[in-house]
Amino acid sequence: MNILSLQYVLFSLGSAFFSWIFHNKTRKYLVLLANLIFLVLISSSPINGIYVLVLCIYIFLGQKISAKKEDRKILILLCVLPVLGLAFFKYAGFFTGTSILMPLGISFYTFRAISFLTEVHKKTVPVQDPVSLIDYICFFPFFMAGPIQRPQPFFDALNSPFVFDYRKQKNGFLQMCLGLFEKLVIADFLKSVTDRFYAPGLSGIYTVIAVILYAFYIYADFDSYSNTAIGIARMMGFDSARNFHAPYCSSSLMEFWKRWHISLSSWLRDYIYIPLGGSRRGKARKYLNILIVFLVSGMWHGNTMMFLLWGLGHGILNIIENIIASFFRGQSWVRVLKPLLVIINFALAALLWVPFQSASMADTVSVFSRLSPVNLASFDPAAAGLVINEWYLCLAIVLVLVITDILRYRWDMIEVLAGRFILLRWGFYAVLIAIAIIFGVYGPGYHPEDFIYVTF
């Protein structure tokens, strides 16, 4: 079963429906059943299921030790094994030159496991029974690519009776649909256009456009996954905070990381940055901690030097930003510069996606070297194999993405929509369905791109 399939949507709706029926103590067994079915359906190799179940057993046994022993070293030791497991699957191939099949979702559930052990150690989460624990580690909407949900809200929801709230269910359903729309209509279209602008032989303005479009593409791709996952979880009675909060509206990279893949960045903050001392041990240590966090983030994303470079780039720029910001802290006139800072910040984030998406250093250098000279007058979309209407459509899609982001930054758009007149609402749905039918990349013969983050 593919996440971008009708089977997955039906499976998710079925799981939500049964959550409404088995809403009391049996709920966790229902969630367990759904998770196990999901694991079986997505796994092409038994290694997925075996590894995650071994990890669950390990966490189940480890939680008791973690809860009893006050010593932090015990916790660190307990966390080492899952990290080694993750490192093995991520890096063994890199060092040995052989191809090793990485269990699906390992990066995400390893972080959830560490999160759980730490919270049990801190006594913010009680020791869990095996069923609840498997439910948490393998919760299917978040299994493949997050968000990396924290244990406490999850167990609170799992252990409380599910109260059916029509509006909440409807909003969850809409969020799932909008997520799929964002992926199949927006992200995949942007991907195809980006690839064409990245074509060998094109440079200058074409490469600049490719870099910009890739930034929007990766955002649309991952945000769509998060929205789909959060929508499904909401329908099953598990609330999750937003994973993206208009990241490209940020005026600094520090702010960007508070809005981009929020569940990962907050995880890195809470379980790496703060335990390392955060900003409490002087500036030099703070900068070192920042660098470490971003290097870990880079290593978590992938096993090539390019991801490390991407993490390093973000780390260094964050440090520089910290230093510059310390000179201007408290000065209100800086706010005037915010639009300019947003543009600069977007440019930096977009440029840093270049090593992130490149297979090698040579590719990265090639893209950077092709960024100039920029000659707007000579721009012709046909050079990238686009007819003019296709180009306008691309601009319209980016514009829609930016506008909806700004609106989402201020309001919960689904709630805003829910308050509109019924004809307006259903008219809007009909327009979205029509757009999805016309532009959607799905069905026989179409080949939707996999979600980028599923591969991490």
Added chain:
Amino acid sequence: MSLSEDRAPMHAESAPKRLRIRKAVWTGLVIFCKGILALVITVALWVVLTPYFRLDRTYDGDYFRNLPEHTVDVIALGSSHIQYAFNPANFFAETGYYSYVLGSSCQPFSESYYMLKEALKTQHPSVVLLDVFTLLPQSQVCYADGTYYLAMDMMSEPVRTEAAGGLPKDMDFDTKLSYTLDLYMNHGNWKRMNFADPQSILNTALAKEGYSWDMGYVREQPTILQYTPLTTFAVTETVTLSEEEKLWIDRIADLCRENEIHLLYLKTPYLENQEDANKLDAIWKYLDEKGYPYIDFIARAAELEWFMDMDGDTWHNNTWGAEIVTRHLAEVLKNNGWLKEHKEEEMMELLMKTGMQKSARDLLSKSNINIYRLMEEGAKYPCTILFRYKGNEEKSSIGEYENQALNDLGLHHDFLNHKEEDYYAVVKDGELLKDGNEPFEMTLSDHKITLSEDDIKVENASVGTPGELQIVFLDDEFSWINPLGIDYSSRWFWKNGCDGWNCG
């Protein structure tokens, strides 16, 4: 009093429960109704929009692109006129060369140009045939009824995008927009096929009637032949070609020249009108001026014995019409020496032979077709022939021509010198399986065949009107039977060039 006091708490408990149930039922109904409404909207929009925006048609270009490289000898381009008029199976039967129709509905010249460019990535044909219909005024209907979208069906997204650059400048905005949107809709069923196993493709390909594994040729069943001549129009007005039209004619010619391909422009026979005739004249004049070869099948219809009965719908040839057009083209290409030595390929052979079987069914299963034509086709296309001849010294009227035609079918008998001898034979795909001067029985493809003195039977059932001479054409798998009985006393049709039903 005490009773009512006792009852009161019960009411207090059951009322909220009842309310809850009512609320749950109501919510369930609301969800159900909204779900139905959403489904209705989705299905309605799907039905309305998919014909234009989600192409679930067959993508002939994809099939074409996955043929073995450099195996196609002739590519036919143009509108549906060429799709119906050029049959690669006929061409194979005539020449042994492989061809493919890359024409598509209303295919404009700009599109033909990009089609050919794309085709040349995997193939290097000796000859390109290009029908000029989309330069004619009647082709304007393509722009009105939306079939212009179909022109883009056949190629991949990048090529369609590239081809869109060649959209006519005067096309209205709405059509242009719809056309462009159409470009995004790319399918690739071929990606799911196993090309290492050609037979599996034939079995599983999502072929649409007339497309794909008929090598781009679209079939139209033969109509009843009455030999109605094609109406033609004399030129009444001198018209000129636009610069854009000339540009595309030249571009295609240049592309062929650069790739050392012989290009032959043509107009397949169809019912033209005055405007088309005037424009066609202008096209031929321009081609003459440039020295580009062409064939005007409208002008040559009578000479080639192409009649309106060989047309399907006034625009498109039926199978018989296609056979005549293709046979003539094969003759021209052979005579000019334009067909180079070709590469034989297992998959292409399979495709062509499958096409030939379909052509045989179309050509030989019609009982109202001229006997001479039937004999000619029977010698070329895979079929089984059951033959019974009752010797007669006087009346058989078998001359040299007929004798040769019968022997070309696979019969081994001298009907000129042994007119009086009875003769019985069974021929399969040109191979004589059994013959003799005495009646016999045999089993073929699990079917019992009986050739007796006065009849031919299959599975003990007479297969047609008995006569003194009987020829039965049938499919190798016995899926169709076309019997022909000849009674010497009533039919004297063994006369060269004469249809027996009309000859005295």
